[in-house]
Amino acid sequence: MFPSSAASNIVFMTSTLTAEAWRIRIRGPCQSAGEESEADVAKVLCVLYDDPVSGYPPAYARDGIPTIEGYHGGQTTPTPETIDFAPGELLGSVSGELGLRKFLEEGGHELIVTSDKDGPDSAFERELEDADVVISQPFWPAYLTAERFDKAPNLKLAVTAGIGSDHVDLQAAIDRGVTVAEVTYCNSISVAEHVVMAILALVRNYIPAHQIVLDGGWNIADAVSRSYDLEGMQVGTVGAGRIGSAVLRRLKPFEVGLHYTDRHRLPPEVEEELGVTYHPDAESLVADCDVVTINAPLHPETEHLFDDDLISKMKPGAYLVNTARGKICDRDAIARACESGQLAGYAGDVWFPQPAPRDHPWRSMPNHGMTPHISGSSLSAQARYAAGVREILECWFEGKPIREEYLIVDGGRLAGAGAHSYSAGDATGGSDEAARFKDR
């Protein structure tokens, strides 16, 4: 492992120097170019969700997944030099290791994988002390607060295996010169599909109807007395980036009215192609919509955007689907609106904190269609984000630039996708509550 004095030389170096800084670092303080120490390896600390309760799967429902080479708009799927896993395997859980062990160990690096991420006694906090790189997934986020940054003097790179780096205090990363990168687009379509599913599940009242079958019942009236057609409804998205616009494209054939708001307006030809109405802000959008879906990142501008005030401006009996981040909604305001009927239903897969405490009101409020955070972690998505993490690490270790679209913070400022879609600041406040999930 690097002596920490060597590490401290480069922790605050800027981004364009990131790869060079890595090489300086692996030389150690007294060595010059060409004198790199063989003992100098990176410690990569990777936090993943637990394996299935029944153990790591010996087989899968399908033989593989379709090969996807590019996304709408032309961006390519991740292009690592090679991969050491079979696409379609469970890579996001501890035993899956994102398929990284062989690659990292052959490079002389150390890989620590754990799911124990919350609280001061967690394996994550213990291992953080001398970690050089942290990898975490939004589904099971290792919150990187300013306090944790202070405990990690060697940390230079935080990789999000997925999309959405709000579990990292971005301001702290900016202040400390730590690079933050995520695998932009890797699971955007996975989430868009989940959004469409959740909208239909709420509007059609699918979940209670399914429960009737599980319970051995057949009461049609119970099932249909909250069931509507989506056709003809007004559907709006807050955020029309990769996920939001994919939701719009997928919903167009349902013959609904489409609406969006975003910080940047879509090109006129795209608005025309989708037949979508632009709103200058969320307030104007919600007043017109029967169904609202949130597809913007969590950052200081969007934290608690859906509070009592904004929800009161929605149409009575509107549906709200949030697969973006739990904290974009005020937890108790959502529960109150589901109780009162102001919201006819709420669905999504994102909570704050994660895992959600067992007494989180969204587990028990009426007419919800919540799941744990899964929409972006289908086996299909895992193959893409595992490959994307590998691509980022290959670039990092080889001193090549990380794709601009993968960067969130670099060189002490918001960069790449981060500069376009985030605002500086911290959205991790209150994340220590995640440790409560362990309390029975």
Ligand code: NDP
């Ligand atoms: P994109 O960056 O492509 O799109 C986000 C869009 O939100 C951008 O167009 C951005 O605007 C817009 N936006 C930012 N701030 C605001 C605001 N205050 N009001 C309205 N719009 C705003 O990201 P994706 O579509 O790929 O992902 C969106 C979010 O979804 C992620 O940040 C993540 O939190 C979440 N996500 C959830 C997953 C899950 O598993 N549930 C998986 C993947 C993502 P602009 O860039 O024009 O400034």
